[in-house]
Amino acid sequence: MLSLSDSALACASASLGLAPGRVSIRYARRVSLAPQDDSFPQLLSVQDLCISFSARPAVRGICFGIAPGETLGLVGESGSGKSATALALLRLLPPGATAGGSARLALSADTADGADDLLRLPEEAVRRHRGASIAMIFQEPMTALNPVMTVGRQIGEALLAHAPGRSLFVRGGISRRQLRERVLRAMREVALADPERRIDDYPHQFSGGQRQRIMIAMALINKPRLLIADEPTTALDVTVQAQILDLLRGLKREHHLSMLFISHDLAVVAQVADRLAVMRRGEIVEQGEARQVLTRPRHEYTRQLLASAATMNTARDRPLATMLPAASPRRVS
Numbered sequence: 001m002l003s004l005s006d007s008a009l010a011c012a013s014a015s016l017g018l019a020p021g022r023v024s025i026r027y028a029r030r031v032s033l034a035p036q037d038d039s040f041p042q043l044l045s046v047q048d049l050c051i052s053f054s055a056r057p058a059v060r061g062i063c064f065g066i067a068p069g070e071t072l073g074l075v076g077e078s079g080s081g082k083s084a085t086a087l088a089l090l091r092l093l094p095p096g097a098t099a100g101g102s103a104r105l106a107l108s109a110d111t112a113d114g115a116d117d118l119l120r121l122p123e124e125a126v127r128r129h130r131g132a133s134i135a136m137i138f139q140e141p142m143t144a145l146n147p148v149m150t151v152g153r154q155i156g157e158a159l160l161a162h163a164p165g166r167s168l169f170v171r172g173g174i175s176r177r178q179l180r181e182r183v184l185r186a187m188r189e190v191a192l193a194d195p196e197r198r199i200d201d202y203p204h205q206f207s208g209g210q211r212q213r214i215m216i217a218m219a220l221i222n223k224p225r226l227l228i229a230d231e232p233t234t235a236l237d238v239t240v241q242a243q244i245l246d247l248l249r250g251l252k253r254e255h256h257l258s259m260l261f262i263s264h265d266l267a268v269v270a271q272v273a274d275r276l277a278v279m280r281r282g283e284i285v286e287q288g289e290a291r292q293v294l295t296r297p298r299h300e301y302t303r304q305l306l307a308s309a310a311t312m313n314t315a316r317d318r319p320l321a322t323m324l325p326a327a328s329p330r331r332v333s
């Protein structure tokens, strides 16, 4: 088993931007590790979530909570159950998969009265939540965008899907001009350049980073309370990744959004999360305030993740710490 010296850990933490005076993440306002703590209002409260695919367990009794305006970073190796968790919350698991436990979404932040269990709601009610109170963005925006529909139309459709009148020109609906204005505003909000000119372009005419901005615009146009972002920057190069993370941080602040930010990359999660939950083999092995988890990890697996985290400054040709041999033989010339 890998064991890290304090200095190696300090190095890993520093490389994540945690050196004094260079801290770049916002930390949680509370230190409580217990999501079931009813004294602190939670927007989402997940208890004992278990997921199986064809009776094979993938997620085993995990618990976490997300407070209003808070970002929980869900981090862990490939196959640890991060996406399955997100899909279960949205009731988008494939046929044959089962989910147990509870996932209560409190729509009114100050009381428990509006609490609903997403795992038990009727399908129709869940459909109303999706894209409205809960929105999701994925790793590869191209697969989520329709290649034969202009981006303006797609952003507009996202709005209309939850608009009271559900279509143009009907009672309670919105006019074509109003819709176009709303779409342009959404494009400006995610800093897409020249929206008046680009609104009628197709997805393939945009770069990967721009496509992710379009997805974010679609996700946020109905002002959701919770945004689930599953590896939203993994397909992007580091510069664009930094821009998207910056955008998400700003939008989250502005809209007081709660966010479940999923990534296998601790260095990425560290830049956005207030709290962190570390997953391994279907379980959460450690969770807590981001700073605490990153600087004083309690679980050996978190220490390994920290040691292997690539950062913005990591040279691409440098092997990650966990891939280094235990002792490199001295080169004899």
Ligand SMILES: Nc1ncnc2c1ncn2[C@@H]1O[C@H](COP(=O)(O)OP(=O)(O)OP(=O)(O)O)[C@@H](O)[C@H]1O
Pocket: 053, 058, 076, 077, 078, 079, 080, 081, 082, 083, 084, 085, 094, 264
């Ligand atoms: N549709 C499916 N059918 C059967 N098993 C699945 C399915 N989707 C996921 N699994 C299994 O569930 C477990 C968790 O998968 P999941 O996709 O949640 O991992 P992940 O943490 O998101 O990994 P990654 O970082 O690679 O995206 C894995 O063992 C995976 O093989």
Ligand SMILES: [Mg+2]
Pocket: 082, 083, 084, 230
């Ligand atoms: Mg995944």
